Each structure stands twice: as C-alpha cells, then as structure tokens.
Amino acid sequence: EDQVTQSPEALRLQEGESSSLNCSYTVSGLRGLFWYRQDPGKGPEFLFTLYSAGEEKEKERLKATLTKKESFLHITAPKPEDSATYLCAVQGGGGSNYKLTFGKGTLLTVNP
Amino acid sequence: DADVTQTPRNRITKTGKRIMLECSQTKGHDRMYWYRQDPGLGLRLIYYSFDVKDINKGEISDGYSVSRQAQAKFSLSLESAIPNQTALYFCATSGGGWETQYFGPGTRLLVL
Numbered sequence: 001e002d003q004v005t006q007s008p009e010a011l012r013l014q015e016g017e018s019s020s021l022n023c024s025y026t027v028s029g030l031r032g033l034f035w036y037r038q039d040p041g042k043g044p045e046f047l048f049t050l051y052s053a054g055e056e057k058e059k060e061r062l063k064a065t066l067t068k069k070e071s072f073l074h075i076t077a078p079k080p081e082d083s084a085t086y087l088c089a090v091q092g093g094g095g096s097n098y099k100l101t102f103g104k105g106t107l108l109t110v111n112p
Numbered sequence: 113d114a115d116v117t118q119t120p121r122n123r124i125t126k127t128g129k130r131i132m133l134e135c136s137q138t139k140g141h142d143r144m145y146w147y148r149q150d151p152g153l154g155l156r157l158i159y160y161s162f163d164v165k166d167i168n169k170g171e172i173s174d175g176y177s178v179s180r181q182a183q184a185k186f187s188l189s190l191e192s193a194i195p196n197q198t199a200l201y202f203c204a205t206s207g208g209g210w211e212t213q214y215f216g217p218g219t220r221l222l223v224l
Contacts, residue, residue, distance in 0.1 A: 034212065043116075043202050043215035044155075087155070100213060102155040
C-alpha cells in the first residue's frame, strides 16, 4: 500500500526566512510525485510533478526536489502570500494507474 | 472561467435527505474523480470514472453513488445523508493515467 508522510504538520516562518517541507513516501513503482498548494476552503492548486530521483522543478520562490524516498519543497525568502497548506501526493504504477495517495499536508504560516 | 466547476459551493442538509453534488469541466479530460477531505485525514477517493461508460469505486464509496452524464459532467449523490458525511468534497479531472489531476473549488457539505 502506498504511503505518504509529510513533516512538519505546521511551520511558522518570518517573512524572508527560508525553509523546507518534507514528503516521505513508499510506493510500488513511482509514476509521479505531485505537490499542491491549498488555501483555506479552496481546492488544491497544482504546483509541480516530479517523475524520477534527481529531478528538480522551480516556480517563483518554490523549488521541489526528489530522491528515491522523499521529496522536499524548498521555500526561499517566503512572503505572507505563501501561507497555505502544501500537499504531497504520489502515484504508483502497481496495478492502479489512477490513484493518488495524499499526505495530510503541512500548514505553512508566513508572518510579515 | 474556471476549468473545473462544482455546484453548490455550500450545502446544509438534514440526516436522511438525498442530495447531489455536481461537477463540470472544460479541460476536455476523460478522467474524473470525487474526493472528500476531512481534517486530519487528508484527501480520500470516493469514485472515479475513466470515461462515460467506466465508473469505479474508490476507497470510501459506501453511502455514495455517482453518475457520468457526459464527458464533461460527473455527479456525486448521497442517497441518505448522515452526519459523518459532513466534509469538503472535491471533483478532479485528468487527461490520462499518469497525468496531473486538477481540482475544482470544492463543496462544503454540512449534514445535521
């Protein structure tokens, strides 16, 4: 069974204070690892897809990296508008090619 | 206009009532999904559909049914609502098995 564990559950940063969120996973044949951003009461918004170990993707202040066991979402010089819950999900290749397994998310708060 | 829309956005109902949540998409995707999100439990898959004639149960389908009226429309019904079905419900779409899932804005459901 695919599993995703995100840490920390909550993170509070000062504006400009860089940090990283962790997503540890176990999956049978990784097809893709996905990062989403979710604002309160809204649907998850797609950020990145990573397919293989060593891959990196960037978008503004965010950078996602992938190893064989975990992914990191690095946030450089965050701003208050980066405050949100960040969700990680994996898609495995074993049998069911549809299923996303989600972690419970990291709630990021960036104070001005 | 949003690519994935859900109606209603908020709904309050009473125990035992039948209700329907609707999802429409303009992304031209074949695959559609229904998830529910509960605090501390993350996103869980209720039903998914690969095309109009292909509908499948997810991990928590008991108490729910779905209808795929067209490629662009996928509805979720609660046959007899109960309080523990109070949750955020999200529709998602994807273009294929390995492709990114895109989420709608969600429906907040309260069952009294």
